[in-house]
Amino acid sequence: MGALVKLLRVGAMGEERPAVLDGEGRVRDLTGVLDGADIDGRFLAGGGLDRVRAALAGGDLPVVDTEGLRIGAPVARPEKVVCIGLNFRDHAAESGAAIPEEPVVFMKAPNTVVGPFDEVLVPRKSVKTDWEVELAVVIGKTARYLESHEDALALIAGYAISNDVSEREFQLERGGQWDKGKSCETFNPLGPWLVTADEVADPQSLGMRLWVNGELRQDGDSKNMIFGVAEVIRYLSWFMVLEPGDVINTGTPAGVALGMPDHPYLREGDVMELEIDGLGRQRQPVGQA
Incomplete structure (x- = not known):
């Protein structure tokens, strides 16, 4: 090890x-x-x-x-960023979505990946830019058609914090393609570290928290994922080849602006802070593109 x-x-x-x-x-x-x-x-x-x-x-x-x-970002030039949507029951509920029977998969452009303390830019014409603290998995070996959870866990290089920043109008109201609300520049702060897999005893037992302007917005735990890390990787390997350096964002708990009655979406001057147990802490000021 x-x-x-x-x-x-x-x-x-x-x-x-x-x-x-x-x-x-x-x-x-x-x-x-x-x-x-x-x-x-x-x-x-x-x-x-x-x-x-x-x-x-x-x-x-x-x-x-x-x-x-x-x-x-602790990983340079990932070939792809694969994301799992609605992977926490409480987040699906606050989004008004049914609990998925299979993982909901979408992609983010790899060049969304920035550093954990870099500025996040609200896109031009955006009115619904949102936050999402997520556990990111970094792949260490090529994988296709995995049969077991053990095989899936064996190819993980490490874990990191990811902020799956999302523009909800672009995502949900502009033609049905989530990628449009997920791939704006700066929309995937990653880091501060890539923590090797052997340092994370159980990826399904990690507290996940996010604050906006000092106010706690998300306070969840990876144990509440609908599809755990191993199942996500196994599942994805039947639909695409996973390559070393690929980043997988595994979903977010409740507490996003989309799910709040007043929808306090991000504005220039806001500050986001994120942490996951054992993986460090992020802080991003919000600017305007």
Whole structure:
């Protein structure tokens, strides 16, 4: 199994370099270890985690001065972001939707992925931009036609926090394609870390919380998923090939603006904060595109 690992990427947008947290919480540079490679699908498929563990054990990775340094998404250039909708009973209920008999699947454009503290932009002509704290799964091995939950869990590289930002009018009132309300720029903050699978004892026992302007809006637990992480991965593998570096957003609990009587959708100047047990914390100011 090896040492537990939290991977991250630090630096200006487009100039991020790979790093890792050590046992004392210090950020250590992985640039030399990875020979210019990044934390991406090729890294995950090619034994990159083993190299990181060996480097951590060696104890000679340089410490990064993180003061004022941006944290980027922990996975570079995912080929696809696959999402599961209505995967919590309470969220389905607040959305006025029936409990799905099979996972509801939609996609987000990969370039929606930004850093966990980056600005989220309300799209032009938007009046219904919403938040969704989600457990993200990052795939570590190619998978197709998986037969069991054990097979599914074995190919997970790690977990992260995802904010599945959504524009509800675009999603629900503009022709029936959810992707239109899900793929606007900045609509998938990810991170701060990629926490390796061996560090998460049970992905179905994680508290999930989100605040807007300091007010708690979502307070759920991954144990309440309709379709658990293993089933989501197994199911998806029968409809698409899952590749290393792919991100899967597994659904959100109740507490989104769509489900509230006053529908307090996001506006410029708002601030979102998110956390999931063991996976860190995010904070995004809201701006205008």
